[in-house]
Amino acid sequence: MSNYFSFQNANALFRNNEFDKALKIYYELEKRNLPDQLRKSLRINIKYCAARAVASVGKIGSFRVESIDEVLVDINSSLQPSELKTGITALIRAKNASRFLRLAVESVAPVVNEVILVDNLSSDDSVQIARELEQKFKNVNFYRYDINIPVVGKQHEEAVASGSKNTLGTYYNWCLSKVTHTSVLKWDADFVCIQNNLKKLISLYSLDSEDFEKVIWCTGLTAYNGINININSYYDEFRIFSKKHGGFWENWKGCETLTPTISRSPRKYIYPSLKNVKSEEPDQINLMKQASPPIFVEIKDHHNLKSETMLLDRRDKIDNALIEKYRHDRLDYIAPNILNIFRILIVLPNLNLGGGNYWAKIIIDQFSYIGIQACIGSLSVSGGGSSNSFYGVNKESIVHLNQDNIVEVLNKFDVTISTSRLEFSHEELRTKLFFFTHSDTSYINKHIINKPFKIIGLNKATQEKFRANGREIDILRNYLPKVMVSKNVRRSSKKVLFCNRISEDKNIPMLLSAWKLVIQKIPDAVLTILAGGADNKSSDFNHARALINYYGLSHCVELLPSVKNVEPYYIATDLVVLPSLSEGCSYGLLEAINYELPVIATDIYANNEVTRGYMPTFTFPGLKDVGKDIFSVPEGDLYGSLLNAVGYMNLNIFYQTSTNGRVNYELVTGYFDALGLDFKLHKNNIKTLVPTLVSKKLLSEELPALQLHGELCSKYLENTSKLSEEILSAFTNIENLKDKAIELKTLISPEYFDQARHLSSLCNIVFGDKINFFGHFDNSDDGL
Numbered sequence: 001m002s003n004y005f006s007f008q009n010a011n012a013l014f015r016n017n018e019f020d021k022a023l024k025i026y027y028e029l030e031k032r033n034l035p036d037q038l039r040k041s042l043r044i045n046i047k048y049c050a051a052r053a054v055a056s057v058g059k060i061g062s063f064r065v066e067s068i069d070e071v072l073v074d075i076n077s078s079l080q081p082s083e084l085k086t087g088i089t090a091l092i093r094a095k096n097a098s099r100f101l102r103l104a105v106e107s108v109a110p111v112v113n114e115v116i117l118v119d120n121l122s123s124d125d126s127v128q129i130a131r132e133l134e135q136k137f138k139n140v141n142f143y144r145y146d147i148n149i150p151v152v153g154k155q156h157e158e159a160v161a162s163g164s165k166n167t168l169g170t171y172y173n174w175c176l177s178k179v180t181h182t183s184v185l186k187w188d189a190d191f192v193c194i195q196n197n198l199k200k201l202i203s204l205y206s207l208d209s210e211d212f213e214k215v216i217w218c219t220g221l222t223a224y225n226g227i228n229i230n231i232n233s234y235y236d237e238f239r240i241f242s243k244k245h246g247g248f249w250e251n252w253k254g255c256e257t258l259t260p261t262i263s264r265s266p267r268k269y270i271y272p273s274l275k276n277v278k279s280e281e282p283d284q285i286n287l288m289k290q291a292s293p294p295i296f297v298e299i300k301d302h303h304n305l306k307s308e309t310m311l312l313d314r315r316d317k318i319d320n321a322l323i324e325k326y327r328h329d330r331l332d333y334i335a336p337n338i339l340n341i342f343r344i345l346i347v348l349p350n351l352n353l354g355g356g357n358y359w360a361k362i363i364i365d366q367f368s369y370i371g372i373q374a375c376i377g378s379l380s381v382s383g384g385g386s387s388n389s390f391y392g393v394n395k396e397s398i399v400h401l402n403q404d405n406i407v408e409v410l411n412k413f414d415v416t417i418s419t420s421r422l423e424f425s426h427e428e429l430r431t432k433l434f435f436f437t438h439s440d441t442s443y444i445n446k447h448i449i450n451k452p453f454k455i456i457g458l459n460k461a462t463q464e465k466f467r468a469n470g471r472e473i474d475i476l477r478n479y480l481p482k483v484m485v486s487k488n489v490r491r492s493s494k495k496v497l498f499c500n501r502i503s504e505d506k507n508i509p510m511l512l513s514a515w516k517l518v519i520q521k522i523p524d525a526v527l528t529i530l531a532g533g534a535d536n537k538s539s540d541f542n543h544a545r546a547l548i549n550y551y552g553l554s555h556c557v558e559l560l561p562s563v564k565n566v567e568p569y570y571i572a573t574d575l576v577v578l579p580s581l582s583e584g585c586s587y588g589l590l591e592a593i594n595y596e597l598p599v600i601a602t603d604i605y606a607n608n609e610v611t612r613g614y615m616p617t618f619t620f621p622g623l624k625d626v627g628k629d630i631f632s633v634p635e636g637d638l639y640g641s642l643l644n645a646v647g648y649m650n651l652n653i654f655y656q657t658s659t660n661g662r663v664n665y666e667l668v669t670g671y672f673d674a675l676g677l678d679f680k681l682h683k684n685n686i687k688t689l690v691p692t693l694v695s696k697k698l699l700s701e702e703l704p705a706l707q708l709h710g711e712l713c714s715k716y717l718e719n720t721s722k723l724s725e726e727i728l729s730a731f732t733n734i735e736n737l738k739d740k741a742i743e744l745k746t747l748i749s750p751e752y753f754d755q756a757r758h759l760s761s762l763c764n765i766v767f768g769d770k771i772n773f774f775g776h777f778d779n780s781d782d783g784l
Contacts, residue, residue, distance in 0.1 A: 011045065020135075021679055059143075064146060068205055070406050084244050086210065089179045089183070096124045098122070098125040101130065117142055157253060160251045182242070188298060190304075194296055196372070219294055227772055231755060244257075301323065345644075357664075406427055411431055421447045434453060435453055438458055439583065456474050504643060514723040529559045575598050586601070
């Protein structure tokens with residue numbers, strides 16, 4: 001009797017137009033074991049009540065269809081183009097999708113104007129979940145397509161061949177008829193939306209405010225068993241189209257297709273490009289697709305294994321192979337969940353371009369690619385990025401810190417990575433804080449070794465020095481996107497490139513001194529100095545220009561400010577020289593190897609970790625001994641000590657033995673004369689050429705100033721000569737070095753040019769959870 005009583009209660013609510021309350025009772029009754037006559041009456045009442053409910057909330061046509069005849073009539077209830085609201089609808093078709101349906105809808109609903117969710121005869125909890133989602137979100141409308149439809153592949157082909165109206169095309173177009181907005185996004189019931197990336201797409205193409213006829217290609221990643229994410233598994237289809245301008249599905253060989261809609265569209269975009277790709281070359285289109293940021297992560301597990309008859313293309317075969325490969329991994333959590341909830345802050349000492357700050361740009365790009373919101377925190381408003389952007393980072397994503405607001409700002413983020421010293425009360429900090437050191441010889445090391453926070457370094461040398469002082473750190477190597485070098489590229493064997501910062505430790509004066517000797521042997525050789533992070537008005541740039549002019553090298557040395565695209569310079573050269581005295585993990589060195597170029601780099605720990613004996617290294621006697629135990633080097637003395645070790649004099653030496661604080665001009669002039677330089681030229685640039693920082697041990701009164709002056713000159717001239725000989729030797733052995741460069745690139749690519757591996761390392765360090773990013777199977781492990 002309780003079933004009949006509940007049924008009558010629901011009928012009373014139905015008569016009072018309380019459709020939602022009536023349906024809730026009806027749906028509960030539907031789950032029970034009922035007499036046939038009561039179940040028949042229940043189904044009739046559900047259908048009529050649902051239809052009234054649909055009409056009352058503005059749904060389109062029938063809420064539920066059970067025959068193709070109903071479908072063909074109901075499709076005509078679709079809104080006319082002029083009735084559509086401007087905006088974007090995510091269209092989801094679901095069948096037995098209860099595992100991830102809630103996640104799919106909850107992630108995309110807050111981003112789009114509307115979600116149309118259609119269930120097709122699910123036997124799991126999908127219908128109940130869909131009803132709950134419809135109640136939870138005002139912009140979600142749920143429909144039911146209770147008709148057995150042919151599956152993708154042979155069944156669909158046979159249905160089309162027989163002239164049946166019961167096809168995938170009919171199903172998709174009935175779903176489309178429920179859409180009330182101008183643009184449509186094809187969405188799946190196992191897609192987790194990468195919200196930041198989809199928001200950027202909608203904004204870029206004005207999908208929520210304008211309407212024009214277009215189709216947009218966008219893609220996603222695949223997560224196998226929740227944690228193994230394939231970043232190269234792009235989904236090759238145009239997912240967004242205009243309903244207002246007549247977009248619809250048609251039947252194709254083994255499935256439905258949008259091909260005619262795509263073909264006639266006057267505008268075709270590949271996110272995030274605003275270029276109309278109708279006239280683009282296929283190779284260029286393929287590169288654009290591969291660079292497209294994902295807007296979703298599709299979750300797959302053993303339930304998604306397809307039979308042979310349902311495998312439409314190579315991607316299906318790869319999916320099957322990867323599902324098998326990772327099927328025993330535990331599905332404890334869904335890794336894509338983190339993409340929409342974490343906020344990252346990277347704290348820098350300033351917004352200068354180049355150097356260690358370029359690392360921040362790469363990290364921002366990596367986080368942004370997978371949709372994680374990342375911002376820059378600056379302790380100084382100075383630098384090239386302060387006016388409009390920092391390497392393309394919007395002004396809104398740059399926050400300025402000071403001693404008073406450090407904790408307040410940091411606590412707005414889930415994770416903070418700082419390359420700067422931060423002084424604050426640890427008890428008030430809620431963010432997960434990491435300190436990052438760029439080098440085994442960085443001044444920051446001694447300040448962070450005893451901090452109660454995790455530390456990240458760039459190389460093994462740094463890790464070993466921290467370990468020797470009782471502290472373990474993580475290593476996150478620098479990353480650059482892998483470059484494909486054309487076999488047809490022709491380089492000049494008499495062009496040399498320096499592409500790096502031109503700060504004190506990069507040893508530009510000695511490079512120019514050496515180049516003066518090189519052109520005595522090869523008069524038509526040309527050196528290009530591409531000043532990373534420097535504009536043509538900076539003091540470093542002006543001083544380098546003055547040196548070039550004074551040496552009389554303007555005809556064979558090209559000095560250029562920082563540029564956005566360095567590729568033409570690497571393509572045009574045949575040899576890279578990097579005589580730096582200090583490096584962490586040089587982007588200049590990695591770029592040279594990436595472009596398969598021979599490179600001469602200084603024999604220091606960080607460079608050797610990358611070159612591994614494949615490339616010539618230039619040894620400065622005594623350089624490695626400086627900062628061997630960086631934690632014992634007095635603060636501020638490091639660069640001065642490094643430069644002094646190779647023969648530079650320090651400004652402090654110029655002032656020594658002086659009682660009135662004036663420069664000892666006799667000593668200074670003698671030093672410059674010995675190097676063939678005019679002191680008058682450098683009078684206002686002493687700080688740039690001759691660093692102010694020097695170890696006090698070198699200023700001992702027991703060491704006469706003139707003796708020191710003589711020793712430094714001897715070192716400088718000897719090292720200059722050796723550097724020029726190394727460059728000349730490389731020229732004579734250039735073809736062999738080219739082959740070695742290609743071998744080296746192959747060897748180190750997994751560590752420095754593999755986006756997936758870098759993302760895995762980055763996320764595992766920062767989030768502390770196992771997330772395995774990988775690229776699709778290579779030829780050695782295809783499994784197909």
